[in-house]
Amino acid sequence: MPGDRLRPVDLAREHGLSTQAVRNYEQAGILPMAERSPHGYRAYTRLHAQALRAFAALIPAHGHPTATSIMQAVHRDAVEEALKLIDESHAQLLEDRRTLATVRQALRDLAPPPEPDRDAPGSAGPGGAVPGSGEPGGTFVGPLARTLGIRPATLRKWERAGLLHPRRDPKTGYRVYSAADVRDARLAHQLRRAGHLLEQIAVLLGQVRAAGGLEPLEGAMDEWRGRLSARGLAMLAGATELDAYLKARR
Template identity: 30%
Template sequence: MYKPIEIAKRLGISTSALRHYESWGIVPKAERKENGYRIYTEEHAAYFDCIRAMNAGFGMKLVREIMPLIQERNITDALWRVSEVQAELYEDKKKAEQALKILEQDRIDEVVKPMPKKNWYSIREAAEAIGAANSTLRHWEKEGLIEPERDPENGYRKYTRNDVRKLLVIRTLQNAVYSLDVVKDVLAEMDKHNLAEAIRITRESLVYLDYLVKVQLRGLSYLYQLCAMVEEGKNDYSYLKNSICKNTPF
C-alpha cells in the first residue's frame, strides 16, 4: 500500500496531480481509509509510473485515450492506437528530412509529389504536393505564415514554387512543436535568402525527433509491464521497479 505523498514524491509531482489522474479515469479508483484518505496499491503505482513515462514521449492526450482501454482490458486497442502515433512520428521524421533537403540543395522536385511545370498552383495542388489538407494551408495563411497571391479575376489563391518550398518548411517546423514566432523568424530569413538559420532549426528538429523516439521507447517499456500486470491479473509491482523501466538516460 502507498500513501499519495509517497507516489507523488517518487514521480516528482503533486498529490493534486494524482487526484486529477483519478478524476480523469486514467487510473483505477482508489480505496479510502475511514478518515477519507486515499490508499494506493501496487497496481496504482504501475499506472502512475506508466502515465508519467508515456506522457513524456506521447503526450497526455494519448495517455487519456489508452489508459481507460487498459483498465477495460482492451489491450490490443490501446496498443494499436500507440502504434498509430509512432507511425506519425516516423512520418514527421521523413518530412523534416525532406525540408532539410530542400533548404540545403533546393531539390524540391525530389521531395514533393510530382508538380506540373507552371508559374503558379492552386491551393489543392499545393496542398497535395506537401501532403496537407487545404484547410491547413488556409490556417497557415490566417496565422500570417504564408501569403499567396490572389487571382484578380476570381480571388483564388495562387501559389508559386517558392511558396510550396515555404509550405514544406512550415509543415516541418510545426510538427517539431516550434512556436509560431520561431516559424515566422525562419520564414523571414528565407525571404532574405539567408537559409543558414532555417537549416539550423530544421536540423535541430531532426535531433529532437531522434530524442523523442528514445523517450517513446522508455514509455513503451512501462506500458508493456503495465499491460502484462493487467492481463495476468497480478497485483505485484515489485518486478517493475527492478526492470528495464529504470530511469536510465539514453
C-alpha cells in the same frame, strides 16, 4: 503503512506531484481505483505506483492527452485500443521524419534562382528590375510560372494560401515576385511535388522568412531532428514502463 499499502503522498513524492494531482489521476481513470479504508481514506498499492510511472513515461512520448487516453483504455480492459493509440503515435513520428527528410532535401536542392530572361515579356528590365518595382531581379507571374513549369493560377492559389506574398507593381497592379518570393515559390514547388499540404508548406515558409533565409534554417532542422530523436527514445521508455504495468496487472 503495512504491506505494500501506499498513501497519496507516497505516489506524489516520486514524481513531484501534489496529492490532489494523484487523486485527480485516479478520478480520470489514469490510475486504477483505490480501495478505501472504513474512514474513507484511499489506500494505494505498488500497482498504482507502477501505473503512475507508466503514465509519466508515456507523456513525453505521446503527449498528455494521448497518454491519458492510453491509460484510460488499459483500465477499461481495452488493451487493443491502447495499442492502436500507440501505433498512431508511431505512425505520426514516422511521417514527421519523412517530412524532415523531404524538407532537408528540398533545401539542399534549392539552388540560387536563375537570372531572369531580360528579353522575356514581363521579365526584369535593364538593370535587373521590373519597371516600377524598384526591386533587382523581380519577376512577374508568367515568367516565374514558366521557370517552375506550373500554371500562373497555381502561383495565385499559393498566394491565397499564404505561401507567397508578392508585391504589386504600383503602375500596373501586376504581381511582382522578389528574389525571396522566387526562393519561396521554388521551395513550395519542391514540397508540393513531395505530397505536402499547402498549410504544412505555409508553416515551413514562415520559418524560412523568420530565420532570414535558408542557411539559418539548417539550425532549425537540426533542432527538429533532435526533437524527433528524443521522442523516439521516449517512446521506447514509455513502452517499457507500460509493458511492466500490463504484466503487473495480470
